[in-house]
Amino acid sequence: MIMKTLLTFALAGLLATSSFAANENLMALSSVNANFKHINVTLKDGVGKAKIAILNEDGKILHQRSLNVKKDLMIPYNLDQMPCGEYQVKISTDDDELTYTVETFEKETMPIEYPLMAYGRQIDYDTINLTVVGLDDPGVDVKIRMENGHAIIYQELVTQPEGFIKAYKLKGISPQDVYFEVKDVLGRTRILHF
Numbered sequence: 582m583i584m585k586t587l588l589t590f591a592l593a594g595l596l597a598t599s600s601f602a603a604n605e606n607l608m609a610l611s612s613v614n615a616n617f618k619h620i621n622v623t624l625k626d627g628v629g630k631a632k633i634a635i636l637n638e639d640g641k642i643l644h645q646r647s648l649n650v651k652k653d654l655m656i657p658y659n660l661d662q663m664p665c666g667e668y669q670v671k672i673s674t675d676d677d678e679l680t681y682t683v684e685t686f687e688k689e690t691m692p693i694e695y696p697l698m699a700y701g702r703q704i705d706y707d708t709i710n711l712t713v714v715g716l717d718d719p720g721v722d723v724k725i726r727m728e729n730g731h732a733i734i735y736q737e738l739v740t741q742p743e744g745f746i747k748a749y750k751l752k753g754i755s756p757q758d759v760y761f762e763v764k765d766v767l768g769r770t771r772i773l774h775f
Contacts, residue, residue: 607677613670615683620658622670624650629674636669643668660685697769698744701761707751709775711761714744720766725749728758728774 610625622633628650635644635658644658660668663685670681699713699721713721719742725735734754739745751759756775764770 607672607674607679611672611679613672613681613683615668615685617688618660618663618665618685620660620668620670620683620685622656622658622672624648624654624656624672626650626652632671632673634671634673636671637663638667640669694769697763697765697771699761699763699771699773701773701775703756703775704748707754707756709749709751709756709761710746711749711763711773712744712746713739713763713765716742716744716765718766719743721745722764723747724762724764725751725759726762727754728760734759 607628610628612623614621620635624631630647630649632645632647633656634642636642643663646656648654648656665684665686667682667684670683672679672681695715697713698715699711701712702710704710711723719740721739721741723735723737723739724733726733735749739747749761759775761773762770763773
């Protein structure tokens with residue numbers, strides 16, 4: 582009787598160890614990662630026959646497939662049409678089953694912010710042409726400052742939509758002695774030296 586009990590415990594321990602080893606083996610031969618709303622399941626050679634199931638937060642199977650892994654595989658899943666949230670990826674073989682939990686989220690696109698496109702060109706000894714293009718909203722503050730004292734010698738608000746070209750006469754002042762500070766309604770600034 583004692584021998585039978587010991588044999589039963591030894592067999593139970595062996596089965597538990599075997600199951601744990603299979604789980605470790607499946608974990609070593611598989612990986613799952615999510616990038617925004619895309620899930621990649623990687624299965625390595627040695628997994629053999631396996632099933633992959635994608636489940637939602639409620640445990641409902643969204644997709645399931647069987648495959649025989651004879652070489653390393655990467656299986657992509659595109660969940661762009663699904664809501665963001667937590668999903669489970671269940672990988673099962675004849676010996677074991679492993680569940681990964683991943684979270685998907687929207688890719689935030691940052692609006693592209695372009696610099697203020699303002700250019701200056703010296704026309705003659707005391708004339709500067711200022712060109713501003715690519716405005717979304719009209720309204721550009723133009724300041725002409727003295728290079729050494731930062732004193733404003735001229736300032737105006739130009740409300741031309743989309744852009745403008747304007748000539749500025751610097752009577753008695755050399756263009757090398759001033760700089761233009763151009764700022765649009767979005768707060769983008771450009772400093773022009775000559």
